[in-house]
Amino acid sequence: MNLHQFRFVQEAVRRNLNLTETAKALYTSQPGISKAIIELEEELGLEIFERHGKRLRRVTEPGQLVLRAVEIIMREVANLQRIGEEYSKQEAGTLSIATTHTQARYFLPEPVAALRRKYPRVQVVLHQGTPRQVAQMLRDDVAEIGLATEALAEVDDLVTLPCYEWQHVIVVPAQHALAAVERPTLEQLAAEPLVSYHPTFTGRSRIDQAFARARLKPTFALEAIDADVIKTYVRVGMGVGIVAELAMRDDPPGGDLVARPVGHLFGSNVTRVAFKRGAYLRQFVLTFVESLSDRLTGSLIQRAMSGNPVHYDL
Amino acid sequence: MNLHQFRFVQEAVRRNLNLTETAKALYTSQPGISKAIIELEEELGLEIFERHGKRLRRVTEPGQLVLRAVEIIMREVANLQRIGEEYSKQEAGTLSIATTHTQARYFLPEPVAALRRKYPRVQVVLHQGTPRQVAQMLRDDVAEIGLATEALAEVDDLVTLPCYEWQHVIVVPAQHALAAVERPTLEQLAAEPLVSYHPTFTGRSRIDQAFARARLKPTFALEAIDADVIKTYVRVGMGVGIVAELAMRDDPPGGDLVARPVGHLFGSNVTRVAFKRGAYLRQFVLTFVESLSDRLTGSLIQRAMSGNPVHYDL
DNA sequence: TATCCTTACGGAATTCGTAAGCATG
DNA sequence: CATGCTTACGAATTCCGTAAGGATA
Numbered sequence A, B: 001m002n003l004h005q006f007r008f009v010q011e012a013v014r015r016n017l018n019l020t021e022t023a024k025a026l027y028t029s030q031p032g033i034s035k036a037i038i039e040l041e042e043e044l045g046l047e048i049f050e051r052h053g054k055r056l057r058r059v060t061e062p063g064q065l066v067l068r069a070v071e072i073i074m075r076e077v078a079n080l081q082r083i084g085e086e087y088s089k090q091e092a093g094t095l096s097i098a099t100t101h102t103q104a105r106y107f108l109p110e111p112v113a114a115l116r117r118k119y120p121r122v123q124v125v126l127h128q129g130t131p132r133q134v135a136q137m138l139r140d141d142v143a144e145i146g147l148a149t150e151a152l153a154e155v156d157d158l159v160t161l162p163c164y165e166w167q168h169v170i171v172v173p174a175q176h177a178l179a180a181v182e183r184p185t186l187e188q189l190a191a192e193p194l195v196s197y198h199p200t201f202t203g204r205s206r207i208d209q210a211f212a213r214a215r216l217k218p219t220f221a222l223e224a225i226d227a228d229v230i231k232t233y234v235r236v237g238m239g240v241g242i243v244a245e246l247a248m249r250d251d252p253p254g255g256d257l258v259a260r261p262v263g264h265l266f267g268s269n270v271t272r273v274a275f276k277r278g279a280y281l282r283q284f285v286l287t288f289v290e291s292l293s294d295r296l297t298g299s300l301i302q303r304a305m306s307g308n309p310v311h312y313d314l
Numbered sequence C: 001t002a003t004c005c006t007t008a009c010g011g012a013a014t015t016c017g018t019a020a021g022c023a024t025g
Numbered sequence D: 001c002a003t004g005c006t007t008a009c010g011a012a013t014t015c016c017g018t019a020a021g022g023a024t025a
Helices: A003-014 A019-026 A030-043 A061-088 A102-108 A110-117 A133-139 A184-189 A203-212 A227-235 A283-291 A298-305 B003-014 B019-025 B030-044 B062-090 B101-107 B109-118 B131-139 B185-191 B204-213 B225-235 B283-292 B298-305
Strands: A049-052 A057-058 A092-097 A124-129 A145-148 A158-173 A193-197 A219-224 A239-242 A257-261 A268-276 B050-051 B055-059 B092-097 B120-126 B145-148 B158-173 B195-196 B221-223 B238-243 B259-262 B266-275
Touching: A003 A030, A003 A061, A019 A030, A030 B062, A030 B185, A057 A061, A061 A092, A061 B030, A061 B062, A092 A133, A092 A283, A102 A110, A102 A124, A102 A145, A102 A227, A110 A124, A110 A283, A133 A145, A133 A158, A133 A268, A145 A283, A158 A184, A158 A227, A158 A298, A184 A203, A193 A227, A193 B145, A219 A227, A219 B131, A227 A239, A227 A257, A257 B030, A283 A298, B003 B030, B003 B062, B019 B030, B050 B266, B055 B062, B062 B092, B092 B131, B092 B283, B101 B145, B101 B225, B109 B120, B109 B283, B120 B185, B131 B145, B145 B283, B158 B225, B158 B298, B185 B204, B185 B298, B195 B225, B221 B225, B225 B238, B225 B259, B283 B298
Parallel strands: A092 A124, A092 A145, A193 A219, A193 A239, B092 B120, B092 B145, B195 B221, B195 B238
Antiparallel strands: A049 A057, A145 A268, A158 A239, A158 A257, A158 A268, B050 B055, B145 B266, B158 B238, B158 B259, B158 B266
């Protein structure tokens, strides 16, 4: 039994049981992978993978149990490396953050800058993707912490904590009829072509739910993952934009676009920070996570990490 | 980084940082241990052990963190082996039980026999010791499950579940004056020489507490770890025995010894079963643990293992 | 001086690559 | 026949033992 075998098995599962791809991903030879896995199976006296001829078809029942143990082992190996980083290169290291465009563009700049001010030798890597991809990047150890409004809370092996609460705003050109309406209604919006996020992004689910409850079928003229794109199309008259309020923060009140809060229509959303259950958080990571919300304290984070559910109001 | 290094570090800590002993315990050469640990420290870029000249003095602060990760990794490696056992040799394997004399002699025979009836190919190994030793045997992976009335519940990295509740009885020769007394008092007992368990065993702490509260200073003529020994000395007139009621179960009512329950004096005790947090319990182990109490069910045990506190009345 | 950790070194075992073989879809 | 896992084999590396060196209590 050795750590290589564990890594191979884990990566093989992540690569859909394709050992050739696994070998490429781990920069080693394919026969080496094959042999190592077979030897582990022999040592344990069970088959981790069900084989059909010479192809791996699926994970066996005992294989599932093996996999769970392997996940924990590899997690702790990663933790050991982080502990090493923390204590050898004091206050230096790399923080990989997986997040959506909205957070990367509008929310994270400030806390990331603060992190760099406090720890100038820390390097930050941003990985952008859909909320589901964010979750997957955490599971695959591509990123250490994740930030998104959707999806994260549903993933079982992630620990999530609420960061901040926000609502949607509609955005229209200053001369648009709705620019003068203080509290637009769902009916008014449904009558216009809309420009908003892709269905899996940034609270879009709340928007769809609200329209569905009112039995309205709005027209989406354009869907994007990105408020900057949405605003651009609103400017050229494609329709009424619906974006996160955060995305309008930097637009001056007297500018060419007018924003109206529509929390009364779509409710409020909670953006969450997540990390893999059991991950070791270095000091600067802890500091960073704390900086994401006034209510997040180190002890609260530790409590959440240890598996206890954490409840508090934002 | 490899599993050998982890094992060495773990064993070194268990052997009080004596690498020579560690090497002996692991049947390998002492320089090999030394080198492996140094290489791990180099790879992590930190010192796990503080050295004074050429001796290891103590575990450093980062070393504590490393140790915690190593413990988890080795635990999961042990789990992998158990999973292998479970699925390769179906319904066969070894179950190591750490327990005290009282349990081994009076409580366990029945459930152990039942286990062997259901799983004839399972081998049972009993490790006897003090309650503290029982706890230590679980921590050191000498035994997989432990059974004792004392100490177990206080150990942090063990999961414990109540098994059964019992009270003490006094034991006297049939012709003894107290043999006729239905409900003896603390004062009556304190006036006699007593024969009971060693202070750390089998509910003895309750006995001491009761006397202390009544400001009585009883005389213990003899202390043993073992009700059979105690009964023997009661027979030869050394004094009044105080043992677990279980220990008198097989003595016939009309025999040479008379037992009187004294739960009204010393309260009741709870015997607990324990295992290492995060251990993988094979099917036959689960069955065995369930058989220890009517109230223990598989799902309850799983819940306790997953870290959730379990509360129920016996 | 007895104990105990580190360094040095060499033979043995393991590792890991390439090349070839063979099963599936 | 293209993809993909397993087997074969040999060079390079790592492992792990004994022997020697140096530090502490």
